[in-house]
Amino acid sequence: MPMLNVQILHGHSPASKTDLLKKLTQSVVDSIAAPLGSVRVVLQEIPAEHVIVAGELGKEMVMITVGLIRGRTEAQKAALIAAMADATERAIGVSKQNIRVILFDRPATDFGVAGGITAKASGR
Numbered sequence: 001m002p003m004l005n006v007q008i009l010h011g012h013s014p015a016s017k018t019d020l021l022k023k024l025t026q027s028v029v030d031s032i033a034a035p036l037g038s039v040r041v042v043l044q045e046i047p048a049e050h051v052i053v054a055g056e057l058g059k060e061m062v063m064i065t066v067g068l069i070r071g072r073t074e075a076q077k078a079a080l081i082a083a084m085a086d087a088t089e090r091a092i093g094v095s096k097q098n099i100r101v102i103l104f105d106r107p108a109t110d111f112g113v114a115g116g117i118t119a120k121a122s123g124r
Helices: 014-032 074-092
Strands: 003-009 040-046 062-069 099-106
Touching (some): 003 014, 003 074, 014 040, 014 074, 062 074
Parallel strands (some): 003 040, 062 099
Antiparallel strands (some): 003 062
């Protein structure tokens, strides 16, 4: 049940944002074998004047926050981070040097799924 919240600066074309959403989704499926139907991605655009990186206002950056059901290995997490950075760089041209990923492992009791039940209750 990977859930991604992706923050980018305003200014990317609609086509590149669509490409980013699709590439990120596929990167999750490919890197950690998540079922496509369980992947959720939300894209947020941030005005440049609301971002400061290393003291530079409006510097290009991407921040990806990922909620995962606990249980992935360190190797799987590393593969996921690398795959998402590659997908982002290919889709919108932001250097991997300016991409950050934060993973949050949560117990299955802390994820709600279809039907309004916990992931644990659904057998995950």
